[in-house]
Amino acid sequence: MVVAGLAVRSAHEDSVRAAHFAQLQGTIYLLLAGAELDADGALVMPAGFAEPRLSLPGSGLYANIVNVNRHDEWHSPSAVGLSPPFQRSLAVGQWRYDTVEGAGAAFLAVTYGVKWAGRVLEAPLVLSVLEDKSQFDREIGAFERTLWGWMGGAGVVLLLSQTLLLGWALAPLQRVALEVRRIENGEQTEVVGRYPAEIAALTGNLNALIDQERVRQTRYREALSFLAHSLKTPLAVLRTALHEPDQLPAAVAQQVTRMDDIVQHQLGRAAASGSTRFAPFLPIAPVLDRIRDSLAKVYADKGVTISVDCPRALSWRIDEGDAFEILGNVLDNAAKWAHERVAVKVWLEDGRMWIRVEDDGPGFSDTQSILRLHVRLDERVPGHGVGLAVVNDLVASHRGELNLSRAELGGARVDIVLPPP
Numbered sequence: 445m446v447v448a449g450l451a452v453r454s455a456h457e458d459s460v461r462a463a464h465f466a467q468l469q470g471t472i473y474l475l476l477a478g479a480e481l482d483a484d485g486a487l488v489m490p491a492g493f494a495e496p497r498l499s500l501p502g503s504g505l506y507a508n509i510v511n512v513n514r515h516d517e518w519h520s521p522s523a524v525g526l527s528p529p530f531q532r533s534l535a536v537g538q539w540r541y542d543t544v545e546g547a548g549a550a551f552l553a554v555t556y557g558v559k560w561a562g563r564v565l566e567a568p569l570v571l572s573v574l575e576d577k578s579q580f581d582r583e584i585g586a587f588e589r590t591l592w593g594w595m596g597g598a599g600v601v602l603l604l605s606q607t608l609l610l611g612w613a614l615a616p617l618q619r620v621a622l623e624v625r626r627i628e629n630g631e632q633t634e635v636v637g638r639y640p641a642e643i644a645a646l647t648g649n650l651n652a653l654i655d656q657e658r659v660r661q662t663r664y665r666e667a668l669s670f671l672a673h674s675l676k677t678p679l680a681v682l683r684t685a686l687h688e689p690d691q692l693p694a695a696v697a698q699q700v701t702r703m704d705d706i707v708q709h710q711l712g713r714a715a716a717s718g719s720t721r722f723a724p725f726l727p728i729a730p731v732l733d734r735i736r737d738s739l740a741k742v743y744a745d746k747g748v749t750i751s752v753d754c755p756r757a758l759s760w761r762i763d764e765g766d767a768f769e770i771l772g773n774v775l776d777n778a779a780k781w782a783h784e785r786v787a788v789k790v791w792l793e794d795g796r797m798w799i800r801v802e803d804d805g806p807g808f809s810d811t812q813s814i815l816r817l818h819v820r821l822d823e824r825v826p827g828h829g830v831g832l833a834v835v836n837d838l839v840a841s842h843r844g845e846l847n848l849s850r851a852e853l854g855g856a857r858v859d860i861v862l863p864p865p
Contacts, residue, residue, distance in 0.1 A: 445602075449595045456587050461552070464580055465541050468554035471495055471573045475507055476558065485565050487511045487518050498522050504576035506551075508532075512568040530572040531555040543577065550577040616643050620650075627654065659841070671706065678703045708834070723865070725759040728790050728797075731767050736788075739779045748782050750775065754790040760797050761865050766838055773835045774801045774858050781805030785853055799860040802851035835860075 474495060480488040487509060497503035498520040507520035508530035517532070529546030534557035544553045551574040560569050616639045626632045634654055635647045678699040685695035729752070736750045760767075771788075778786045782803035789800045832848075835858075839846045844862040851857035 445595055445599050449591055453584075453588060453591060456591075457584055460580060460583055460587075464552050464575060465554055468552065468573045468575055469539075469556075471498070471505070471507065472554060472556050472571050475509060475571050475573070479509060479560065479569065479571075481560060481565050481567055483565075485511070485514055485567055487514075487516065487569070489518050493520075501525065504579065506530075506574045508572045508574075510570040510572075512570060514567075528574045529553075530574065532570060532572070534570050536568055544574070551575060552577055552580060616640055620647060624650075633658075675703060675706060678706075723761050723763050725761050726764055726767055727756075727759045728767070729754045729756050729758065731764070731771060732788060732790070735768070735772050735775050739775055743779045746779075746782075747784065748779050748786055749784060750779065750786045750788070752788050754788075758790060758792060758797075760862070762842070762862070766842070770835050770838050770860065771799070773832065774799075774860070777832060778803040778805070778856065778858070782855060787853065795864055797862045799858075799862075801858045802853050803855040804851075804853040805855035807850050807854070807856045808848050832858075 474493060475489075478490045478493065482488050489509070492499055495505065497505040498507055500522055501524045503522045505520075506523040506526065506528045508523070508528070509518045510530075510532045511517070512533075527547050528551065529544045531540060531542075531544075531553060534540060534555050536557045536559045538557050540553075540555040542553045542555075544551050553572065553574045555570065555572040558569050558571065560567050619637055620635065620639070620643065623632065623635045623637060627634070634651045637647070639647055681695060681699050685692045685699075688695075732752045732754055736752055739748075739750060775786065775788060778788075778801050782805045785804045787802045789798075791798050836846050839860055839862070842862050842865075844860060847859040849857045849859070
C-alpha cells in the first residue's frame with residue numbers, strides 16, 4: 445500500500461504540475477496577443493490583461509518580456525518591487541518548463557523564445573512567466589494528507605479483516621489440534637467434528653490411521669491371548685504323555701506339529717497389515733510370477749503347471765507382505781492338491797480386485813470347516829488348513845470376502861474379492 449500510495453502521489457504531482465505549466469503557457473499566449481513594437485522597435489504592452497493577477501502586485505504570477513535587440517525588458521505590474529528569477533535568453537521557437545528559485549521563493553517557470561514580426565520591424569523576444577510554487581505545494585500537500593489518510597485507514601481495515609479472516613480460516617485447524625490432544629489424552633477415540641472440505645480429507649485420513657493402528661494393536665493382543673490359550677492344550681497333552689513313555693514320541697511329534705501350526709497362524713494374523721489407504725500401489729503380476737517360479741521348483745516332481753492370467757498394468761494398494769501371504773498360501777494349497785494344473789486369474793471389476801485360483805485336484809468336501817484352524821482334508825498333506833485359515837484372516841482384515849467352491853477344472857476354486865482400501 446505504501447508503494448501504491450507513492451505511485452499515486454507521483455502521478456498526481458505530475459498531473460498538477462502539467463496543469464500549472466499549461467496555465468502558464470496560456471499566459472504566454474496572452475502576452476503575445478497584447479505585445480506590440482512601435483516604429484522605433486520599442487516594446488509596447490497594454491495597460492491591462494485578461495489575467496487579473498498580472499496587474500496585482502505580489503499576486504504570485506509574474507511576467508517578463510525581453511526585447512533582445514534593444515536590451516530592454518518589460519515587467520508585469522505584479523512584479524513591482526520584486527526581483528523574480530526570470531529567464532532572459534532562449535533560442536527562437538523553443539519552450540522551457542522549469543522550477544526555479546530566487547527572491548526567497550520557489551517558482552514554476554515557463555519561457556518561450558519567439559521572433560516578433562510586424563509590417564516593418566522584426567525582433568526576437570523572450571517571454572517568461574513565473575508562478576509562486578506555494579500554491580502548487582498547497583495542492584500537493586492537501587492531496588497527500590487526503591491520500592495517506594485514506595490509505596492508512598484502508599490499511600488498518602485490511603489488517604483487521606485479514607486478522608479476522610485468518611482466525612476464521614485457521615479455526616478448523618485449531619479444533620483439529622484440540623481433538624488430537626484429546627485423543628492423545630484418551631478423552632476421545634477419533635476426530636468427530638465437522639470440518640470444511642479442504643480439511644475433511646485430512647481428518648478422514650487421520651481417523652483411518654488411528655483406526656488402522658487400533659486394529660493392529662487389537663490384532664496383536666488377540667494373537668497373543670489366543671496363542672497363550674491355544675498352547676495350553678498341547679502342553680497339557682505333553683505333560684500327560686510324560687507318564688506314558690511308550691506314547692511319548694508320537695505325542696511329542698503330534699503336539700509339536702500342532703503348536704507349529706498355531707504359531708504360524710497367529711504370526712500371520714499379527715503380521716497382517718490389513719486394509720490401509722496409505723500403502724503404495726503394488727503391481728500384482730510380478731508377485732504372482734515370483735510365487736509361480738518358487739512353487740514350480742518346490743513341486744517339480746509332480747509336474748504341476750501353473751498358469752497366470754493377470755494384466756501387467758494391474759496394481760493394488762496393498763502391503764507387499766500381505767500380498768505374498770494371501771497369494772502364496774492359496775497357490776501353495778492348490779499346488780499341493782492339484783494333479784496337473786493350477787490356474788490363477790486376477791482382474792478388476794466394479795472398483796474391486798478379484799482373485800480366482802483353481803486346480804484339478806479332489807476339491808473341498810467341507811467348505812466351512814476348512815477355514816478353521818487345524819481342520820485338514822488329509823493329514824498326509826500338512827499345512828492345508830492352516831494356510832487357508834491365515835488367508836481367511838488376512839482377507840477379513842482387508843474387509844474382503846473369501847469363497848470356496850468347485851472349480852471348472854474339477855478341483856477346488858478359491859475366490860477372493862478385495863474392496864478398495
